Amino acid sequence: MTGEYQHWENVPTRWKDNDVYGHVNNVVHYSxxxxxxxxxMIRxxxxxxxxxxxxxxxxxxxxEYKAEVSFPDAIKVGLRIGKLGRSSVRWEIGMFRASDGAAVAEGHFVHVFVDRHTRRPVEITGPVRAEMEKLLTP
Incomplete structure (x- = not known):
């Protein structure tokens, strides 16, 4: 499963990420x-x-949550693109506990690119699109 992602980042959890139940709260996964x-996108x-x-x-x-993770665990986050449209992109993300590789969560975000001022959809072009194409899953 981890081989399906083209980009990886290791993210440490923080003390404040744990909730009253002793695990990383769901809002942290989205963040x-x-x-x-x-x-x-920036780098x-x-x-x-x-x-x-x-x-x-x-x-x-x-x-979709698969397993608990708690501070001080680190999370290995995989990124790929499941679909790249004219003005939209579906990012797919896998999260794995760095210590043992256990799947923690899988999710997706869909972004629509719009003109900053008019908020109307615009085509994804240039270097951004070229880099996104490298993350597309076969």
């Missing part, structure tokens, strides 16, 4: 997905969220 996607695809003419808006998200 990790969003963080890994946007870090990849790899050269996307500048502050100045780009277009921005990606999340129109759908989902997370």
């Amino acid at each position: 990790l997905m969003d963080t890994v996607i946007n870090a990849w 790899t695809a050269g996307f500048d969220p502050a100045t780009s003419a277009s921005i990606g808006l999340c129109v759908e998200s989902h997370c």
Whole structure:
């Protein structure tokens, strides 16, 4: 399963990520997905969220929880693209406990790229699209 992802990041959990039940709260999983996607966009695809003419808006998200994870565990996060449309992209994310490789969660985000000012869909082009194509699953 881990071989299906083209990009990886190891993310440490934080003391504050644990909830009253002693495990990382579900909202942290969504935050990790969003963080890994946007870090990849900025570092790899050269996307500048502050100045780009277009921005990606999340129109759908989902997370399926597989196992608990708790501080001080680290989470190995895999990223791939399941579908790349004209103006939208479906990011697929796998989260695994770094210590033993156990699947923690799988999820997805769908972003629609829109003009920063008009909020109308725009085509994903140039270096951003070229880098996204490298993450497409066969």
